[in-house]
Amino acid sequence: MTTSAPIVDHPRMTVIGTGYLGATHAVCMAALGFDVLGVDVxxxxxEALAEGRTPFFEPGLPEKLREALDSGRLRFTTDFDRAAEFGDIHFVCVGTPQLPGSNAADLRFVDSAFTELARRMTRKALLVGxxxxxxxxxxxxxxxxxAVSPLGDELELAWNPEFLREGFAVDDTLHPDRLVFGVSSEWAEGQLRAAFRPILDDDTPLVVSxxxxxxxxxxxxxxxxxxxISYINAMAEVCEATGADxxxxxxxxxxxxRIGPRFLKPxxxxxxxxLPKDIRAFTFRAAELGVGQAVAFLEEVDAINIRRRVRTVDLVRExxxxxxxxVRVAALGAAFKPNSDDVRDAPALDVARMLYLEGASVSVYDPEATENAHRAYPDLDYASSLTEAVTGASVVALLTEWDEFRDADPAALGELVAARHVVDGRHALDADRYRAAGWEYRALGLPAGPHPAAVPAVARVAQPAQQLQPAQVGQASQAAQVWQVPQQPR
Structure with a gap:
């Protein structure tokens, strides 16, 4: 392979795929001063992005998008011919969902993006996954x-994995904790160094591999x-069996x-x-490579995670x-984490569905994810406010730890519900405050605790359960949780 082509000091970039990863990457690279063309089929x-509208909820991204568009450094197109001509570096950011009926990754979108771009390449450029x-x-x-490019083996490919956390994606892109360049030549490394120069100049650690x-x-x-995460939740199972906290x-x-407090949040x-689809695809690929036993423990990691959902339903039922x-249940949260509208494999929505299928009258409320949740599970009932969700509820289940739920006044909520029963699925509430306000408080991995002297009888709503249609959810990381420290971007 010839690698003597000059390195472009200020490369023009395309970003193929404008979903969560691609849109964020395109906007942030333009914010760093590069000319960027976002491409999608x-x-x-x-059209939405070109008009300054983000197709998903991510704090800080709409403002950055508007600034990038106004600067003239960011444009969007569906034209792959234009992309091939425009870019010195092409970042491929399409999704790799779980293959239907299998744990393997579905690579059709990745394969298509690379080959459609490569067949149009007529000058030296770098493709980056x-x-x-x-x-x-x-x-x-x-x-x-x-094999498909007119450039033949002159066309090079590199890999630059992303480490974005939903809710902190802008900061994670502009100020990452590390960069990883997977390259096959010094030229490819040089091109990536030029593309990330502003970030490297900020003393960001770099691993070249x-x-x-x-x-x-x-x-x-x-x-x-x-x-x-699953380890501490496994310990929660042990705690429930032994009375430990x-x-x-x-x-x-x-x-x-040697352990540290991060992500030890039951x-x-x-x-x-x-996380869910990545560990499943990893175990599948390891088995293909003949080293499946080395990562077999990930199957139990996955199983522990799923059991937490079932156990949460158990607590509500109790x-x-x-x-x-x-029974009327207020399900607080639908997104898989706060500061996101992503409901893909969301534990909160899964719990709400299981409650519904057992005959509960479930009212789901989420500050941002209601629209996506309704598309996934149209047969659930969705409230437009916290007040609407909890009014008349016999059990309140906190399933996504939004600040709106953390900050709610337990005494005020108690005036709205039919019975003061709460299941804290995220250990996000102040148990003492809720118990002082007369609530019976339960959480995974905690002793049941003292019961209030007088708890209103459970109110029941006569509503037969109906079979839900399977969720149709697409494919995008879990936010860092630091013990007794407010959640921080880094």
Whole structure:
């Protein structure tokens, strides 16, 4: 392979795919001073972005998008011919959802994006994958793009994994905790250094590796994170069986420097478009490579996470007196985490669905994700406010830890409900305040605690359960949680 082409000091960039990752990357690279062209086959999405409207909720991104458009450095198109001509570096940011009926990653969108771009390439440029993919994908795609491109083996490919957390994506892009460049030549490394110069000049750590290692970094990081979350939730199961307090356990464990307090937050578990499908795809690919036993523990990590949802339903049922038939439940939260409207594999929405299927009358409220939740589960009832959701409820279940729910006054809420029963699925509420206000408080991994002297009888609503249609959800990380420290971007 010839690598003697000059390195472009201030490269023009295209971003292929304008979903959560791609739109954020395009906007932030333009904010750093580069000329960027966002590319997508979805005309509606391109039209919205060109008009300054983000197709998803992400704090800070709409403002950055408007600034980038006004500067003239950011444009959008559906024209791949224009993209091939425009860019010196092409970032591919399309989704890799779980393949239907399998744990494997669906790579059709990645393959299509690379090949459609490569067949139009007539000058030296660098293709860069940012999507999360199984190990070996970059090598396979390199051969594929060189076979279809007029440039042949002059066309190079690199991998630059992303580490975005929904709710903090802008800061994570502009101020990442590290950059990883998977490259096959000094020229490719030089091109990426030029593309990320403003970030590297801010003393951001850089790891330069081969392609396979760069692919592995993201799935390994997500697998480790998922393991830590499921570990503390496994301890919550033990605590429930023994009467121990999982929060006190987490504090004690977190003081150990070898363990640390981050993500030792018990509760409903992880969801979203990254962790669940990534660990499943990782186990599938490892089995294909003959090393499935090495990561077999991830299957139990996944199973622990799913059990948290079932156990949350158990707690709601217990507070309802043993049956959910006709019980009105306020489900607070639908997004998989706060500061997001993402309902992909959302534990909150899964719990609401299970409650509904047991006959409960469920009222779901989320500050941002209601529209997406309604598309996924149209048969659930959705409230337009916290007040509407809890009014007349016999059990309140906190399922996503939005500040609106954390800050709510338990005494004021108590005046609205039919019975003061609350299940804190995220350990986000002040248990003492709720108990002082007469609530029976339950949370995963905690002893039941003292019961108020007088708790109103459970009110029941006569409403038969109806079978829900399966959710049709698409594919995008779990926010950092630091023990006894407010959640921070970094």
């Amino acid at each position: 979805d005309e509606g999405k391109i 940012k999507s999360t993919v199984p190990i070996g994908t970059a090598s396979r795609i390199t051969a594929a793009v060189q 081969d392609l396979a290692t760069a692919e592995l970094v993201k799935v390994a990081a997500n697998s480790f994170l998922a393991t830590k 999982v929060n006190q356990l987490a504090v004690a464990l977190g003081y150990d420097d 509760g409903l578990g992880f969801g979203g478009g990254c 507070l309802a007196g043993g049956s959910l038939e006709g």
